[in-house]
Amino acid sequence: MGTASGIIKALNSGIKHIATKRFTFRYPEQKLKFVGDGYQYDPDSGVGIAGYKGRHILFHDKCTGCQLCAIACEDIAEAIAMVKVPEQWKHNKKAIMPQIDYGKCVFCGLCVDACPFYALYMTNDYELSSFTKEALIYTPAQLQVKPKVDQDVEIQIDEKGANHG
Amino acid sequence: MTSQANPKNKEILPGLQLETVDDKIMTLNVGPQHPGSGHMRIILKIDGDYIVHCDPDPGYVHRGEEKMAEYRNYITNIPHLERPVIHDSCNILYPYCLGVEELLGLEVPERAKYLRVIASELNRCVYTQYWLAIYGIFLGHSTMFMWPMGDRELVIDLLEKMTGARVTHSYFVPGGVRNDTPPNFEDVCLRQVNYFEKRLKEYADIFYDNPILISRTKDTGILSREDAIKLGTTGSVLRASGVDFDIRKKEPYDVYEELDFQTNVLKEGDSYARSKIPWLDMFESCRIIRDALQKMPKSGSVRIKLKPNPKGGDTEVYRRVESGRGSLGMHIVSRGKPQPYRLKISVGSFRNLIAMPHLLTGEMLGNMPAVYWSLNYWPVEADR
Numbered sequence A: 001m002g003t004a005s006g007i008i009k010a011l012n013s014g015i016k017h018i019a020t021k022r023f024t025f026r027y028p029e030q031k032l033k034f035v036g037d038g039y040q041y042d043p044d045s046g047v048g049i050a051g052y053k054g055r056h057i058l059f060h061d062k063c064t065g066c067q068l069c070a071i072a073c074e075d076i077a078e079a080i081a082m083v084k085v086p087e088q089w090k091h092n093k094k095a096i097m098p099q100i101d102y103g104k105c106v107f108c109g110l111c112v113d114a115c116p117f118y119a120l121y122m123t124n125d126y127e128l129s130s131f132t133k134e135a136l137i138y139t140p141a142q143l144q145v146k147p148k149v150d151q152d153v154e155i156q157i158d159e160k161g162a163n164h165g
Numbered sequence B: 001m002t003s004q005a006n007p008k009n010k011e012i013l014p015g016l017q018l019e020t021v022d023d024k025i026m027t028l029n030v031g032p033q034h035p036g037s038g039h040m041r042i043i044l045k046i047d048g049d050y051i052v053h054c055d056p057d058p059g060y061v062h063r064g065e066e067k068m069a070e071y072r073n074y075i076t077n078i079p080h081l082e083r084p085v086i087h088d089s090c091n092i093l094y095p096y097c098l099g100v101e102e103l104l105g106l107e108v109p110e111r112a113k114y115l116r117v118i119a120s121e122l123n124r125c126v127y128t129q130y131w132l133a134i135y136g137i138f139l140g141h142s143t144m145f146m147w148p149m150g151d152r153e154l155v156i157d158l159l160e161k162m163t164g165a166r167v168t169h170s171y172f173v174p175g176g177v178r179n180d181t182p183p184n185f186e187d188v189c190l191r192q193v194n195y196f197e198k199r200l201k202e203y204a205d206i207f208y209d210n211p212i213l214i215s216r217t218k219d220t221g222i223l224s225r226e227d228a229i230k231l232g233t234t235g236s237v238l239r240a241s242g243v244d245f246d247i248r249k250k251e252p253y254d255v256y257e258e259l260d261f262q263t264n265v266l267k268e269g270d271s272y273a274r275s276k277i278p279w280l281d282m283f284e285s286c287r288i289i290r291d292a293l294q295k296m297p298k299s300g301s302v303r304i305k306l307k308p309n310p311k312g313g314d315t316e317v318y319r320r321v322e323s324g325r326g327s328l329g330m331h332i333v334s335r336g337k338p339q340p341y342r343l344k345i346s347v348g349s350f351r352n353l354i355a356m357p358h359l360l361t362g363e364m365l366g367n368m369p370a371v372y373w374s375l376n377y378w379p380v381e382a383d384r
Helices: A003-019 A068-074 A110-114 B065-069 B077-081 B083-104 B110-138 B143-163 B185-208 B211-217 B225-230 B235-240 B271-295 B348-353 B356-360 B365-374 B379-383
Strands: A040-042 A047-049 A056-058 A080-084 A096-101 A120-122 B010-013 B016-018 B026-030 B041-047 B050-057 B316-323 B326-333 B342-346
Touching: A003 B185, A003 B211, A040 A047, A040 A110, A040 A120, A056 A096, A068 A080, A068 A110, A110 A120, B041 B356, B041 B365, B050 B356, B050 B365, B065 B077, B065 B342, B077 B083, B083 B110, B083 B316, B083 B326, B083 B379, B110 B143, B110 B185, B110 B271, B110 B316, B110 B365, B143 B185, B185 B271, B211 B271, B211 B365, B225 B235, B235 B271, B235 B326, B235 B348, B271 B365, B326 B348, B348 B379, B356 B365
Parallel strands: none
Antiparallel strands: A056 A120, A080 A096, B010 B016, B026 B041, B041 B050, B316 B326, B326 B342
């Protein structure tokens, strides 16, 4: 192939893309769609349920304060600390529950695998940035809240190419 | 890496040399801050425009992964072991999981084996696309930076659906994989992989058949077949020099022997051939994924339940896999404790770096990025 024809071919393959729709999406206005409600784990079968590994959700009515999540995290990120909660539960005599520091968490989800009581799951919430380091520490009361995540776009493929809808 | 002893240098103390300054030779430090050198320093001695001596100086991002592994048990080792190469995190965990399974005597479920192959091939595509984007921008081809970075999203999206994270998946565990695929995953995967392959074909016109790229990379940094074997290179560097060596074919692990694919070998051994091999490998990855999706058992367990803190016997195992950068092996020594006694990670990046002084000496300075990045070298992985 000659040099000139090669360059024309290269230019042509780039120019074709001027007319096609952009593949990327505008992030803060549009948000990506995930499968499911986040990563979960079934201690009976020992297998996880596929989902995004975002911020955790803690079910206060199930947590027994056994500290297994904190022990699992000990060698990984040391992000989980057990703290006193004001509530009184029959199944949680010590009244302690995990508090997660998202400045340290690596979102591996091994704490979810460690929980034998279906109390700790992960959610689709990934927008955790804050102005202070202290605000990244989520108390058991904050972890209890179910996040509201907007999900509007996902990859669509047609004859012309792929885009995010 | 030790610098070559210059006979002119005087040894003032044992092991300490005083370097003689040559008026004609200039020393040029590329890195370690420069993003082009990628967290390492390349000490170049240049005479005019020609490199007379090259001394790569890695180690700026050493994290002590091997030592850290000695204080963590077989499960909690997973998240930190994938940090050296986060784009290829499934492949770096592969030999570890294979090794630990051999130590603990675990039999992985059939479906998990296929899921591992799919995740590892998708990861290879993610890594190679990232590498290709950097290679494009190194050569001043900014379109080739945008395209692979954009198309990488197709594969990252699949991995996100499958594992729950865009990078650093922590998906492989000794005894299988963490979770099964979401419903309808096979269709989505097939559709996106087919489109990804279609996009890869478009790279030929704009990049690989582009006369400007060919003139920059052809016949630069030629590594002969004998030298490639002698220097101990692996992966795409070795295959670009005409040696047909792929661990997926030579020592098949998991279900690779049942899958239909071929290894790509080129004879030239120059930067162009070295940059083309990973691109050709991505087509094979697409082929493997399609084949694995077809042959995979439709249901079944994907993970064996492990006891907490499993202990290995008094044995040693060594397992290796083919990663995006070549052979990636892990040697695990167990002394009957929940933690490994010693974990040695042997990576392809470091092996390929050894060829760098050989290739750059005598080359022009302008060809340095083209030769350097074609070695498929990932500094963070080489430093561990």
